[in-house]
Amino acid sequence: MVDVSRLRVLLYETPYDPHMNLAFEEAFARARATGVVGDTLRIWRNSNAVVIGYFQEAAIEVNMSVAEARGIRVVRRFTGGCAV
Numbered sequence: 568m569v570d571v572s573r574l575r576v577l578l579y580e581t582p583y584d585p586h587m588n589l590a591f592e593e594a595f596a597r598a599r600a601t602g603v604v605g606d607t608l609r610i611w612r613n614s615n616a617v618v619i620g621y622f623q624e625a626a627i628e629v630n631m632s633v634a635e636a637r638g639i640r641v642v643r644r645f646t647g648g649c650a651v
Contacts, residue, residue: 570606573605573606574605574606574607574608575604575605575606575607575608576607576608576609576610577595577607577608577609577610578609578610578611579591579609579611580610580611580612581611582611582612582613582614583614585613585616585618585640585642586640586642588611588613589618589642589643589644589645591609591611592609592644592645593644593645595607595609596645596646613640615637615638615639615640616639616640616641616642617629617634617639617640617641617642617650617651618642618643618644618650618651619641619642619643619644619650620643620644620646620647620648620649620650621643621644621645621646621647622647623643623649623650625641625643628650629641629650
């Protein structure tokens with residue numbers, strides 16, 4: 568259970584660079600897993616991006632021609648799960 572009185576909240580985001588946002592997410596998860604940092608809640612957003620899971624195939628999950636035509640980036644996170 569997380570002690571919310573000791574929860575660190577981070578509001579840093581790079582909304583126009585979803586690759587950087589996901590790099591931060593991976594770095595925080597790895598740092599937390601090894602005990603380098605404590606529990607952290609990060610609030611962030613991306614502009615016009617589809618984030619797919621590690622094991623997903625972009626061409627199956629996303630209409631790539633529509634994404635390209637609308638300037639929507641398709642990026643992969645380091646964990647599994649569905650597209651968002």
